[in-house]
Amino acid sequence: MGNPEPAADGALLPHQKFDTVLTLDFGSQYTHLITRRLRELNVYSEMLPCTQKIAELDFKPKGIILSGGPHSVYDAGSPHVDPAIFDLGVPILGVCYGMQELAYRASPDNVIAGERREYGHSILTAKPVNGKVDKLFEGLEDSMRVWMSHGDKLVKLPEGFHTVATSENSEYAAITHGEKPIYGLQFHPEVTHTQHGTHLLKNFAVGICGCQQNWTMSAFLDQEITRIRTLVGDKGQVLGAVSGGVDSTVAAKLMKEAIGDRFWAVLVNNGVMRLNESEQVEKDLKEHLGIHLTVVDASKLFLSGLEGITDPEKKRKFIGGTFIDIFEQEAKKIEDAAAGSDLPGKIEFFLQGTLYPDVIESLSYKGPSATIKTHHNVGGLPERMSKGQGLKLIEPLRNLYKDEVRALGRELGIAEELVMRHPFPGPGIAVRILGEVTQERVNIARQADHIFISEIRKAGLYDKISQSYAAVDPSRAVGVMGDKRVYGYIIILRAVTTTDFMTAEAFEFPWAFLQKVMNRIVNEVDGVCRVTYDVTSKPPGTIELE
Ligand SMILES: Nc1ncnc2c1ncn2[C@@H]1O[C@H](COP(=O)(O)OP(=O)(O)OP(=O)(O)O)[C@@H](O)[C@H]1O
Numbered sequence: 221m222g223n224p225e226p227a228a229d230g231a232l233l234p235h236q237k238f239d240t241v242l243t244l245d246f247g248s249q250y251t252h253l254i255t256r257r258l259r260e261l262n263v264y265s266e267m268l269p270c271t272q273k274i275a276e277l278d279f280k281p282k283g284i285i286l287s288g289g290p291h292s293v294y295d296a297g298s299p300h301v302d303p304a305i306f307d308l309g310v311p312i313l314g315v316c317y318g319m320q321e322l323a324y325r326a327s328p329d330n331v332i333a334g335e336r337r338e339y340g341h342s343i344l345t346a347k348p349v350n351g352k353v354d355k356l357f358e359g360l361e362d363s364m365r366v367w368m369s370h371g372d373k374l375v376k377l378p379e380g381f382h383t384v385a386t387s388e389n390s391e392y393a394a395i396t397h398g399e400k401p402i403y404g405l406q407f408h409p410e411v412t413h414t415q416h417g418t419h420l421l422k423n424f425a426v427g428i429c430g431c432q433q434n435w436t437m438s439a440f441l442d443q444e445i446t447r448i449r450t451l452v453g454d455k456g457q458v459l460g461a462v463s464g465g466v467d468s469t470v471a472a473k474l475m476k477e478a479i480g481d482r483f484w485a486v487l488v489n490n491g492v493m494r495l496n497e498s499e500q501v502e503k504d505l506k507e508h509l510g511i512h513l514t515v516v517d518a519s520k521l522f523l524s525g526l527e528g529i530t531d532p533e534k535k536r537k538f539i540g541g542t543f544i545d546i547f548e549q550e551a552k553k554i555e556d557a558a559a560g561s562d563l564p565g566k567i568e569f570f571l572q573g574t575l576y577p578d579v580i581e582s583l584s585y586k587g588p589s590a591t592i593k594t595h596h597n598v599g600g601l602p603e604r605m606s607k608g609q610g611l612k613l614i615e616p617l618r619n620l621y622k623d624e625v626r627a628l629g630r631e632l633g634i635a636e637e638l639v640m641r642h643p644f645p646g647p648g649i650a651v652r653i654l655g656e657v658t659q660e661r662v663n664i665a666r667q668a669d670h671i672f673i674s675e676i677r678k679a680g681l682y683d684k685i686s687q688s689y690a691a692v693d694p695s696r697a698v699g700v701m702g703d704k705r706v707y708g709y710i711i712i713l714r715a716v717t718t719t720d721f722m723t724a725e726a727f728e729f730p731w732a733f734l735q736k737v738m739n740r741i742v743n744e745v746d747g748v749c750r751v752t753y754d755v756t757s758k759p760p761g762t763i764e765l766e
């Protein structure tokens with residue numbers, strides 16, 4: 221099931237504690253939106269690949285949703301669901317490919333390639349049966365705009381099914397079985413382009429599956445604290461890397477709440493953090509959160525090692541590797557110190573702030589996809605540490621989306637300012653300096669970044685932007701300042717809005733704001749004579765420059 225954490229009796233995972241709708245992924249780009257929409261309704265949902273064997277589940281879902289997907293059910297090699305889903309006796313909803321899969325299973329000649337693709341809006345009307353609209357469409361009696369994206373279609377109703385909604389182009393826009401709670405939709409209720417899509421998913425999850433709407437961060441917090449205590453026992457100790465970022469701060473606070481002083485945090489100052497960041501984080505974590513923290517100043521080691529490296533991937537790999545070396549040394553020191561203290565047990569666990577999108581990424585049903593960039597990857601850390609030092613992994617956030625992590629942070633009483641911080645990558649400013657990283661360039665990037673972020677805060681824009689920073693382009697440009705010719709670096713400002721950091725749009729600043737920031741940077745940061753604003757969306761750009 222992909223959960224690397226050790227099992228312990230009584231340490232219940234969310235899908236064992238909360239009513240869960242299981243979404244099986246056939247590779248649609250929208251699958252994860254199904255789980256998102258359900259969680260927004262306070263119904264817990266998890267996604268697994270369509271190849272999941274039902275016998276291997278360690279929980280019983282209250283309902284199953286089969287997602288859309290790029291394949292055609294009738295093609296050789298197309299994915300098919302484990303037929304055991306039908307033996308669970310729980311409601312099933314097929315969306316697009318998922319519906320075609322249901323029809324195809326009933327009889328392969330139910331599904332054919334349509335004459336043309338249907339992509340975009342369509343008007344859907346619920347069709348009453350015996351004068352009554354189906355449970356799936358309760359409260360949705362009026363026509364609604366839905367979003368379609370398919371080329372294949374049902375040519376006839378599978379045996380035992382009837383139509384519960386039609387659209388302009390699809391006679392079988394929504395179908396249900398006469399006796400069993402099995403449903404199919406040709407359109408996508410999970411996308412925001414579908415009107416009342418969330419209402420429809422609620423009708424399925426709550427009305428039909430009978431799920432309780434009790435997935436709240438306060439309930440999760442209680443469950444997770446119990447789970448961590450059971451897992452770690454009353455003697456075990458936990459070690460964790462913290463950056464001051466949202467994820468590691470929330471994970472650390474949660475750990476502190478669960479096991480108190482048996483949690484040990486390490487912050488590595490890699491020399492490419494923001495202005496005063498290391499000091500600020502130390503203060504925040506120690507004072508506000510009361511966390512037991514070791515700060516390792518390795519800035520010289522990182523900066524000297526980065527000398528002469530211009531290739532982005534090489535920079536990332538160097539930083540990732542050095543980070544692990546330092547962390548291992550510190551872990552050893554802490555362990556040795558803990559062994560000599562009167563603290564009860566040995567350090568057995570390693571805390572990691574993995575989030576659900578990372579998990580989804582690894583569970584999605586897809587062919588091999590190209591690596592865009594190597595994230596500095598503390599993901600490499602536990603493997604070496606678990607083998608080398610026998611540490612077991614603990615990942616309390618692995619089922620949460622970023623906004624859920626923020627809500628959990630608030631639940632834990634973490635200050636709003638920490639909870640709402642923009643993400644900051646592990647390799648830090650090093651991937652925001654194009655080409656070689658030098659102390660001079662780091663200083664310039666820090667100062668420019670500090671001005672940009674302070675102005676964003678002053679203008680009340682910080683929470684409207686998902687991530688922002690200033691980068692340095694060390695190819696220089698000519699300028700004139702105080703009647704003198706100057707030849708200086710170019711600053712690139714970047715600010716984006718995004719929900720999942722997979723795609724992003726450049727933030728639209730008022731012109732006067734950009735001019736003000738430009739003015740301050742050229743006047744206050746030595747060595748800079750030009751400021752540009754990067755308007756590239758993702759794709760084709762990425763959020764970081766390297
Ligand atoms: N300077 C650092 N010192 C110690 N650990 C770090 C450092 N930078 C990153 N990490 C570790 O790497 C993990 C991944 O970094 P990432 O930036 O994705 O998360 P974050 O910093 O906790 O939160 P955010 O996404 O808000 O920045 C962190 O959770 C932390 O465990």
Ligand SMILES: O=c1[nH]c(=O)c2[nH+]cn([C@@H]3O[C@H](COP(=O)(O)O)[C@@H](O)[C@H]3O)c2[nH]1
Binds near residue numbers: 645
């Ligand atoms: O901890 C991290 N280590 C990394 O190596 C790393 N690279 C990118 N990022 C962050 O990921 C998000 C997407 O960034 P990209 O569009 O540049 O891939 C953005 O939020 C980036 O800041 C990283 N975070």
Ligand SMILES: NC(=O)CC[C@H](N)C(=O)O
Binds near residue numbers: 288289315317371372
């Ligand atoms: N969005 C989908 O699930 C598409 C299903 C199938 N590939 C079709 O074209 O009809």
Ligand SMILES: [Mg+2]
Binds near residue numbers: 463466644645
């Ligand atoms: Mg970070």
